[in-house]
Amino acid sequence: MLNNFKFIRPGEVRVRIAPSPTGFLHIGTARTALFNYLFAKKQQGIFILRIEDTDIERSFPKFERDIMENLKWLGIEWDEGPYRQSERGEIYTKYLKKLLSENKAYHCFCSKEELEAQRQYQMSIGQAPRYTGKCRELSPEKVQEYLTQGKSSIIRFKVPAKKVKFNDLIRGEVEFDTGLIGDMAIVKKTGQGFSPLYNFSVVIDDFEMKISHVIRGEDHLSNTPKQILIQEALGFPQPKYAHLPLILGPDRSKLSKRHAAVSITEYRKAGYLPEALNNFMAFLGWNPGTEREIFGLNSLVKEFSLKQVQKAGAIFNIKKLDWLNGFYIRQKSIEKLTELCLPCLPKGVDLNELKKIVALYQERLKKLSEITNLTKFFFKERLEYPKTLLRWKEMSDKEIKNSLDKLRKILSKIKAEDFHKENLEKILFPEAEKFAKERAGDRGYFLWPLRVALTGEKTSAGPFEIAEILGKERTLERLKQAKNKIK
């Protein structure tokens, strides 16, 4: 384990993100990580990464890798860990023995089928489905007998019936009646031996890691009383709790794959920037209380407060993410942006040319991946487009040809080294004005065919910049190809 367990100051803020590696880093997990990170950094605290991989069936190293890679990519770096629950078996065993010896937990020999039938029945008569406590009063002899027989069992925690109250930093006082909760399973048997279950391992790890604040999704709110009960049974202090509102899909249910992409990897691949994602995630359920909307990680740290966290769930609005992403793309230097776009651009093209191309499309990009389609015409020998695309408004073929001829005539006179935007504009605009004069000032009769001839696209950047990048030779070639379409 690459632990760097540091000296812990009294009253030190210590928080954690505890993902289970059963899938790629989820946007919800990432946001929870972000909030924990911001909270920790704001108070010079420690942010811990703990991998909750007790469910060996569903946990995979590739997911663990993905989670760590993408947290780093987002810049949400942890100070301690990763701890892995799968490597902490003895610790759980120690506390399990304690619970067992103090008669606060017991072996349960009920079969899954039996339990399921019970649950169904309870539901059908309108009761809360919960364990009846059947094995709770089994005599020690009977337990021993079953155990030696090798009868399959799990361990349940004796849930005391009481009112559990706690103060949630976001929601205020929350109260649960644990009489409504059945004795919960805390350890199950696997092929290899015992395996701790979530509510049990969380409590122990949070204690062992001296977690001061548990900041997690609202979906854990009803797990909290269970965990508090185990804490009390073990004599642990209670951390402070803060339950974050959920990220919702457009139908207001918890965001899931059926709504949108949910893994950070997917957003990364699509060309979203970490800055945009962080800024966006932070504003899902939080705001600075001012009208400022643009925040980098550092300024988020400065402004962050749990007091400004919303109570209600927030719908994931990808339009706003896109807008933010476009904003951050526009903030990039050309060098940086070109570098970022490189995977989406053809190989073997001169870097300076690529920079010019990227610069042309910087303000049109919402996602990096869009650069591919937007600029593919630059790299083609021959453009495929219908000849009708060359037509501006009601132009006849003859008029189109006329414009194209004029263009070729003028451009072929310009020296290759003078083939740059300013010069082209200077020379071509007066001509465009001539065309415009008879047509209500519309320069499109001259410039539209030019642009289409060069790009083959209905929309694009301006023709002068494009011509500059293409150079004289390719520009004239494209004009020729366009003209050939007409006849």
Added chain:
RNA sequence: GGCGCAUUCGUCUAGUGGUGAGGACUUCAGAUUUUCAAUCUGGCAAGACGGGUUCGACUCCCGUAUGCGCCGCCA
């Protein structure tokens, strides 16, 4: 079904016992422009419902509704 949590423009949200209920995204219109984008200007758009308390409630209280979450040998 039980328990819990929530409810301001379509969306993210601000704010206050007396406001023209503010901002951002989206959208619409205009400016700019050969197209698209960007940019600028302007517009549309909101306190679930019902009761109270109060001179006055979006704001405080109660109830209802609706939504969501959780009730697992998943986390």
